[in-house]
Structures are given as structure tokens and as C-alpha cells.
Amino acid sequence: MSRRRQIYEGKAKILYEGPEPGTIIQYFKDDATAFNAEKKGTINGKGVINNRVSEHIFTLLGHIGIPSHFIRRLNMREQLVKQVEIVPIEVIVRNVAAGSLSKRLGIEEGTPLPHTLLEYCYKDDALGDPLVAEEHIACFGWATQEEMQDISAMAIRINDFMAGMFAGIGIKLVDFKLEFGRLFDGDFSRIILADEISPDGCRLWDINTNEKLDKDRFRRDLGGEAEAYQEVARRMGLFPEGGLSEVLDLDSERKKRGK
Numbered sequence: 001m002s003r004r005r006q007i008y009e010g011k012a013k014i015l016y017e018g019p020e021p022g023t024i025i026q027y028f029k030d031d032a033t034a035f036n037a038e039k040k041g042t043i044n045g046k047g048v049i050n051n052r053v054s055e056h057i058f059t060l061l062g063h064i065g066i067p068s069h070f071i072r073r074l075n076m077r078e079q080l081v082k083q084v085e086i087v088p089i090e091v092i093v094r095n096v097a098a099g100s101l102s103k104r105l106g107i108e109e110g111t112p113l114p115h116t117l118l119e120y121c122y123k124d125d126a127l128g129d130p131l132v133a134e135e136h137i138a139c140f141g142w143a144t145q146e147e148m149q150d151i152s153a154m155a156i157r158i159n160d161f162m163a164g165m166f167a168g169i170g171i172k173l174v175d176f177k178l179e180f181g182r183l184f185d186g187d188f189s190r191i192i193l194a195d196e197i198s199p200d201g202c203r204l205w206d207i208n209t210n211e212k213l214d215k216d217r218f219r220r221d222l223g224g225e226a227e228a229y230q231e232v233a234r235r236m237g238l239f240p241e242g243g244l245s246e247v248l249d250l251d252s253e254r255k256k257r258g259k
Contacts, residue, residue: 004016004017004018004019004025005017007024011031011033011037012028012029012031012032012033012047012050012196012200013026013027013028013029013196014026014027014029015027018080018081018083019080022082022083023071023080023081023082023083024080024081024082024083025074025078025079025080025081026078026079026080026081026196027047027077027078028046028047028048028050028051028054028077028078028079028196029046029047030042030043030044030045030046030047032046032200032215032218032225034215034218034219035219036125036128036129037125039218039219041218043215043218043225043226043229044226044248044252045226045229045230045248045251046200046225046226046229047077048076048077048247048248048251049198049199049229049230049232049233049244050196050198050199050200050229051073051076051077051078051079052073052233052238052239053197053198053199053232053233053236053238054070054079054196054197054198055070055072055073055079056236056238057162057165057197057198058070058193058197060161060165061158061161061193064157064161066154066157066158066161066193067183067190067192067193068192068193068194069081069082069083069084069181069183069192069193069194070082076247076250076251076254077251081194082183082192084181084182084183084192084194085181085182085184085189086123086179086180086181086194086195087142087143087147087151087179087180087181087182087191088122088123088124088142089120089121089122089123089132089137089142089143089151089179089180090120090121090122090123090129090177090178090179091118091119091120091151091152091155091177091178091179091180092118092119092120092121092175092176092177093116093117093118093155093156093158093159093175093176093177093178094113094116094117094118094119094174094175095112095113095116095117095159095163095172095173095174095175096110096111096112096113096172096174096175096203096205097109097110097111097112097113098110098174098175098203099175099203099216101117101119101175110210116156116159118152118155118156119131120132120133120134120137122136122142123179134148147182147191150190150191151180151191154178154180154191154193155178158178158193159173159176162176162197166204167207169235169236170206170207170208170235171204171205171206171207171213171232171235172204172205172206172207172210173202173203173204174202174203174204174205175202175203176197176201176202176203177201177202178193178195178197178201179193179194179195180192180193180194181193181194199213199214199215199228199229199232200214200215201215202214203216204232212228213228213229213231213232214228214229214232230244
């Protein structure tokens with residue numbers, strides 16, 4: 001499919017005008033960033049894997065009634081999605097203490113939480129996506145009370161499903177980030193899941209060894225980032241035996257040819 005006008009380029013994706021009104025083409029990059037883009041690098045094949053992982057998870061979530069912007073995957077790096085108005089709130093779903101939660105509260109990383117914890121951050125790179133309370137969200141009109149009820153309910157359902165899905169392939173879902181958007185129908189809108197769900201926005205640990213299989217390998221200079229992403233895709237069964245290497249080789253050749 002020929003690309004149309006570029007709408008936006010973020011840290012991990014590029015958005016293009018879609019083929020029909022109300023649609024967008026989402027292109028997944030190999031660029032990797034951390035600490036609000038203070039650290040930058042590349043994870044070879046990340047965009048290909050994240051595209052496939054996100055497609056798979058969004059499809060399964062659709063089967064349990066979670067509405068999303070996902071329409072279909074177009075090729076190795078692109079998917080077609082519905083155009084939405086992004087709610088300027090990142091939802092962090094936590095099952096195990098890690099990352100900023102451990103630093104803020106002095107809780108040892110790896111400590112299971114008594115129950116699933118939802119945190120909210122205001123989406124603003126210049127401010128470092130600060131942690132906010134529901135009172136801030138209501139006060140500044142970033143989302144209505146009804147929208148926040150829908151967002152929190154969906155986040156808990158998504159977590160319940162994903163935790164079981166990953167546990168079935170020997171992966172512990174430590175925490176993950178979600179974004180939501182408003183899908184408009186005339187003057188009315190409803191909240192749906194947006195953005196992506198992939199190892200970029202999830203902490204995924206091997207259930208037996210606690211080996212990190214996510215972007216923390218990049219954040220913490222552990223090495224083996226590409227192999228970790230590939231291992232997640234392999235366990236999810238998203239590529240036939242040996243198929244991932246072939247796909248990544250083909251993608252590499254296309255990039256060399258400028259396609």
C-alpha cells in the first residue's frame with residue numbers, strides 16, 4: 001500500500017494518513033528511547049516484532065470485548081488503525097514492584113503487589129510525563145469521570161487477560177502501559193484502546209529466572225535487547241520455526257533498498 005501524507009512521528013512510530021477517512025497507517029520503527037528520550041539507540045527488528053505482537057494482543061482482546069483502534073496489519077511494519085483523539089493520560093498497570101515505583105517508594109524490585117495497582121501519568125514529554133491523581137485529571141478536564149471509569153475497568157480486564165496469557169508461556173507480566181482514545185460518531189464519543197501493546201511498553205520477566213525480556217535490557221545496558229524481543233515473539237508462537245529470521249532478513253533487505 002502506498003503511503004500518504006505523514007501526520008506525526010513519535011519515538012517508536014510514524015503515523016500516516018490512511019486510505020479512507022477516519023483511518024491512519026501506523027508504522028513501527030526500530031528506534032529505541034529511554035528516560036524521556038535522553039537515551040537513544042536502535043534495536044534491530046523491533047518494529048517488525050512489535051507490529052506482530054501488538055496485532056496479536058489487540059486481536060485477542062477484541063475477542064473478549066475490548067474495543068480498540070486496531071483494524072488490521074498491512075505488512076511487516078505497518079498496521080491500519082482507526083483515527084482517535086488520544087486521551088492525554090498514560091495508564092500504568094502494575095502487578096509487581098519495579099522501575100519508578102520501586103525508586104519512589106523504596107520497595108524492592110520484584111516484590112509482588114497486594115493487588116493490581118493503576119497509576120496515571122500526564123502525557124507531556126517536556127514535563128517528563130508526570131504522575132498525576134484522578135483529581136488532577138478531573139480538575140483539568142483531561143477525561144470525564146465516566147471516561148475514567150471506562151478506562152480503569154478496561155485496564156483491569158486487559159491485565160487479567162494478559163497476565164494469564166503470558167503466564168501460559170512462562171512469562172511474568174510485571175507491569176505495562178496503556179493509552180486510550182476517543183472514537184467519535186457525530187457529537188458522541190466512546191473510549192477505546194489505542195497505541196500499541198508490545199515489549200516496548202511492558203515489563204516481561206521469565207517466570208522462573210526473572211530474566212528481563214523487554215526494553216529494560218536497553219534502559220539498563222544489559223545487552224541482548226533484540227534477542228529478548230525475539231524470545232517473546234517465539235514463545236507467543238507468532239512466527240513459524242525459523243520464520244522470524246527469514247522475516248527479519250527480508251525486512252533488512254527492504255531497508256537497504258530504501259523500501
